[in-house]
Amino acid sequence: MSASARSTGHDVVVLGGGVAGCVLAARLSEDPGRSVCLVEAGPDHGPRWREWPPTLLDAHALPRDHLWERRTAVHRFRARVLGGSSCVNGCWNTWGSTADHDEWVRAGGERWSAAALEPYRRRAVEQMRLQPVxxxxxxxxxxxxxxxxxxxxxxxxxxxxxxxxxxxxPLLNALDGTRWNAAFAYLGEARSRPNLTVLGGTAAERLIVRGGRITAAEVVTDGRRNTLTAGTFVVACGTFGSAALLLRSGLGPADELRALGIRPEADLPGVGANLTDQxxxxxxxxxxxxxxxxxxxxxxxxxxxxxxxxxxxxxxxxxxxxxxxxxxxxxxxxxxxxxxxxxxxxxxxxxxMKPVSRGRVRLRSADPAEAPDIDPGFLSDxxxxxxxxxxxxxxxxxxxxxxxxxxxxxxxxxxxxxxxxxxxxxxxxLGTYWHPVGTCAMGRPEDPLAVTDGEGRVRGLANLRVVDASVLPTVPASNTQLPVLAAAEMLADAVKD
Ligand SMILES: Cc1cc2nc3c(=O)[nH]c(=O)nc-3n(C[C@H](O)[C@H](O)[C@H](O)COP(=O)(O)OP(=O)(O)OC[C@H]3O[C@@H](n4cnc5c(N)ncnc54)[C@H](O)[C@@H]3O)c2cc1C
Structure with a gap:
């Protein structure tokens, strides 16, 4: 841990406590010398899984609660609760094809090859206690x-x-009819570590950018505003939430941001673009x-x-x-x-499973309380x-x-x-399989639409990473939870290095 990080708060602040956020919080806090703060907009229902709301536990049906928006088009559904969409999903886990990995290697390097990700896939299967039917x-x-x-x-x-x-x-994240979510699987033991803080009910409104670095995250808990400081910030708010947070922070297409009255801090035309769902x-x-x-x-x-x-x-x-x-x-x-x-x-x-059509996530305004516009672009090629x-x-x-x-x-x-x-x-x-990816896509330095590199680093920002479904430049030919778990396991190692 660096002295500057110690004097400014946590070593790492992870924004978004969904599937990837839970993996990151658990893996990064394994080192007792690294202080980690996990920030989740939705509630944290606590360490005793039996006390969680029955709708989230019941693996027989998809819950309609703990969503960001309840009365909306189904393709916009996303969970707002510690554990993220693993708390509301269909509990199916499948793996993609070698063609998916070839696409990801072209964008992010060898870390994304099938062989390199295989140990992380196995680690995720074990940690999530994924079961055959x-x-x-x-x-x-x-x-x-x-x-x-x-x-x-x-x-x-x-x-x-x-x-x-x-x-x-498929493999199931369900045990005897109970939906086993990423908060149970990854935070169960980790919660008791003194170097891990979990802030439920706390929404990240924007990141403060100064001189090419993130100096703080502005968050709101029960209407009270606060700033969190850290050496490294990792955004893990999911495909819709991560793009929205970056855009609100002035990280995105400069013209679009100006039109909304947001001062551009870095011109990143790829933020919110390339939305891909099945x-x-x-x-x-x-x-x-x-x-x-x-x-x-x-x-x-x-x-x-x-x-x-x-x-x-x-x-x-x-x-x-x-x-x-x-x-x-x-x-x-x-x-x-x-x-x-x-x-x-x-x-x-x-x-x-492998659409070529692309959609987009856009802000409607700079107000964090206003849900983003989400156009999946289905069949638009x-x-x-x-x-x-x-x-x-x-x-x-x-x-x-x-x-x-x-x-x-x-x-x-x-x-x-x-x-x-x-x-x-x-x-x-048309319906959706609920597997959106791609709005903070990784890519090569010469790719003008690349938002992140193969290790989740946001282009042009010294201490900011994105680690979640949004970094996948193409959707795998599978359900996305297991690939996101494996990718987050792998990128947690990259953040540690
Ligand atoms: C209805 C539904 C069914 C699905 N079924 C399956 C399935 O059966 N199998 C499968 O493999 N996949 C399924 N998925 C997809 C799978 O759940 C996702 O791929 C996976 O959860 C993505 O992980 P993530 O970490 O990127 O995002 P998420 O798990 O969605 O986590 C993002 C987290 O960030 C939080 N957040 C967002 N914005 C902020 C903010 N500003 N401040 C603080 N916190 C914030 C959110 O509340 C959320 O907890 C389903 C998804 C849905 C919605």
Missing amino acids: PEHELSAWSGAALESARELGFPRVDMGAPGGPGYGT PGLFVPLAPTDALNAALAAKEREGNLYVSRMLIRAAGEGCPEGSWNLHILPSAGDPLFGSLPPGTYEAGISAFL PGGRDAAALRSGLEIVERLAAAAPLRNLAGPVPGSPSRESSDAELQAR
């Missing part, structure tokens, strides 16, 4: 989907590890009485989970040996809304490659639904999205 959590629908995928000729693969296209079950389409199917009865029995047992298997499939435009689609059968209660008792929603979704890839996903959905094991449990619903649907029809029914 237990047999008793497979519903009649998931079981039939596994058989149907095999009938279509897909090989069985391990979804939580490096591999190729195929079908299988859009998807749900194809509903009409459950037979037998399927409804089987699901009702599962629900009575307490073991009804909406989805427990997936297929990694190659659709149009996919490089040889890789996949660009997740095909995901589901059956149970609808994600939003409800159905009469004893009846359920069944269907199969196609998610586009002028060449129509994303729509074509999704249509090829719908074709696989059709084939899967027609395979005997699933066909015996549910039939087609007229008017569902299909490969014949128009672009406008597809656009109107």
Whole structure:
């Protein structure tokens, strides 16, 4: 620890206590000589996990509380609580393809190769206690989907590890129906360290920049303003929050900032640009009485989970040996809304895992209380490659639904999205897989849109890093929690060096 850091507060202030923030706080405070402060806008529900709100613990459903905005488009959902989106997510963990790592190596160097990240992936799997799907959590629908995928000729693969296209079950951050979030997994023991301070209910409003350094972070707790000083600041507010915090601090596209009355401190045109999320389409199917009865029995047992298997499939435009689609059968209660008792929603979704379309996060004003404008840019690529890839996903959905094991449990619903649907029809029914990345993307020094380097350092700022989903320049062909955990584990080592 340097003398200057000691005299100015903490050695490291981590802003944002989500998935990456919890990893950083735990790993950086392992050295008792380094003082670390973790700052989270949402509540910290404390060290005893049994006392956390039941909605966050219940792994059977997605909670609608502890969100930044409750009444908003679903693609804007993000958690506001210690543990971040791991407290509200679907508990699925999968791993991406070697093509993802090749993209990341080009942007951030060898630290991002599949081989270099592998020990960190393993460390994250262990620390999060990620579990294979237990047999008793497979519903009649998931079981039939596994058989149907095999009938279509897909090989069985391990979804939580490096591999190729195929079908299988994810790893779960859920233990006996309890959602096991990053705060439980990473802060459980670390909380008792005297060199770690956890500030829940404390929102970072902006960073103060002087002479190319961050001198302080302005934060608000219960309406009271405070400044935090440190040797190093790490922003980990997630893909939407990190871009918003940098922009409010004058770090972003200079013209855009001036137009909002924010003095530019560093012209970083890439902040907020390059937003990438995975859009998807749900194809509903009409459950037979037998399927409804089987699901009702599962629900009575307490073991009804909406989805427990997936297929990694190659659709149009996919490089040889890789996949660009997740095909995901589901059956149970609808994600939003409800159905009469004893009846359920069944269907199969196609998610586009490697979109080329890009969206953007922008501030609406300099006021930290105003939520940013988030445009995911779904299917906006002028060449129509994303729509074509999704249509090829719908074709696989059709084939899967027609395979005997699933066909015996549910039939087609007229008017569902299909490969014949128009672009406008597809656009109107798009959902999201909730895996946004890319708004503080890492890149080479010659890349004008690069915000960070391969070790999370913000370009042109001496003591500022970003470590979270926002630094990934491209979205992996997987769910994002496990890649973000592994990346944060790796970047924690970089911050220590
Ligand atoms: C509804 C939903 C379902 C999902 N399902 C899955 C899934 O099943 N599998 C999967 O792999 N991924 C899933 N994800 C995505 C996954 O949770 C994210 O990829 C992961 O949480 C990203 O980690 P992060 O650290 O970048 O951001 P987050 O975990 O979102 O953490 C950011 C944290 O920063 C805090 N913050 C933001 N701004 C400020 C500020 N100004 N001051 C202080 N704190 C701030 C937030 O409150 C939050 O706690 C899901 C996400 C959502 C929203």
